[in-house]
Amino acid sequence: xxxITQTQPGMFVQEKExxxxxxxxxxxxxxxxxxxxxxxxxxxxxxxIYQGSxxxxxxxxxxxxxxxxxxxxxxxLVISASQLGDSAMYFCAMREAYSGGSNYKLTFGxxxxxxxxx
Amino acid sequence: EAxxxxxxxxxxxxxxxxxxxxxxxISGHATLYWYQQILGQxxxxxxxxxxxxxxxxxQLPKDRFSAERLKGVDSTLKIQPAKxxxxxxxxxxxxxxxxxxxxxxxxxxxxxxx
Numbered sequence: 001x002x003x004i005t006q007t008q009p010g011m012f013v014q015e016k017e018x019x020x021x022x023x024x025x026x027x028x029x030x031x032x033x034x035x036x037x038x039x040x041x042x043x044x045x046x047x048x049i050y051q052g053s054x055x056x057x058x059x060x061x062x063x064x065x066x067x068x069x070x071x072x073x074x075x076x077l078v079i080s081a082s083q084l085g086d087s088a089m090y091f092c093a094m095r096e097a098y099s100g101g102s103n104y105k106l107t108f109g110x111x112x113x114x115x116x117x118x
Numbered sequence: 119e120a121x122x123x124x125x126x127x128x129x130x131x132x133x134x135x136x137x138x139x140x141x142x143x144i145s146g147h148a149t150l151y152w153y154q155q156i157l158g159q160x161x162x163x164x165x166x167x168x169x170x171x172x173x174x175x176x177q178l179p180k181d182r183f184s185a186e187r188l189k190g191v192d193s194t195l196k197i198q199p200a201k202x203x204x205x206x207x208x209x210x211x212x213x214x215x216x217x218x219x220x221x222x223x224x225x226x227x228x229x230x231x232x
Binding site for chain 1: 149151153159160161162163166168173174207209211213215218219220221222223225226228
């Protein structure tokens with residue numbers, strides 16, 4: 001079973017509009033972390049935002065916010081006021097402990113390609 | 119603070135040849151990851167080190183891939199012999215421990231096997 005599911009292979013948004021990128025995850029752990037990364041065509045992976053499983057408030061970082069619905073196991077990324085430079089691949093990732101507890105794996109979804117149109 | 123350094127940036131080899139990639143993580147980061155990213159897909163973990171010990175190499179094709187982490191710092195990933203399907207970007211990342219520590223990535227090595 002996939003640990004991280006991103007159901008949108010591609011999304012389009014008009015410049016200055018908001019867009020939501022979906023992510024669902026699967027874990028039986030109580031303690032885990034959820035991350036979103038951006039990967040432009042140049043290839044580097046850029047960390048955007050983090051949500052801890054015990055955090056009660058949704059994380060926000062500038063124009064990025066994470067809509068965390070723990071019961072539904074979803075962690076959607078919301079980008080407000082899209083800019084042309086937001087065009088990139090976006091990956092959702094989860095950090096959870098290996099069985100035994102003291103080491104942590106980081107698993108990625110397949111990504112969503114976001115295109116911002118002028 | 120210096121980031122994760124990887125070299126080379128690009129490599130083209132013929133099938134059945136060998137190749138090695140190098141990674142220098144951020145100072146103080148005990149966890150080091152090697153990911154393989156095939157074009158259009160998400161990164162797939164090949165191997166994870168904690169200091170110089172292997173935590174997870176379940177997805178490493180051990181008949182052709184090997185990796186080591188010298189003295190818990192630098193790491194090398196080797197492929198011998200390479201196959202066409204090994205063409206991908208190889209990403210090295212490092213992090214502190216814990217669920218909340220983000221991984222910092224290097225720029226990657228783009229390998230083309232012809």
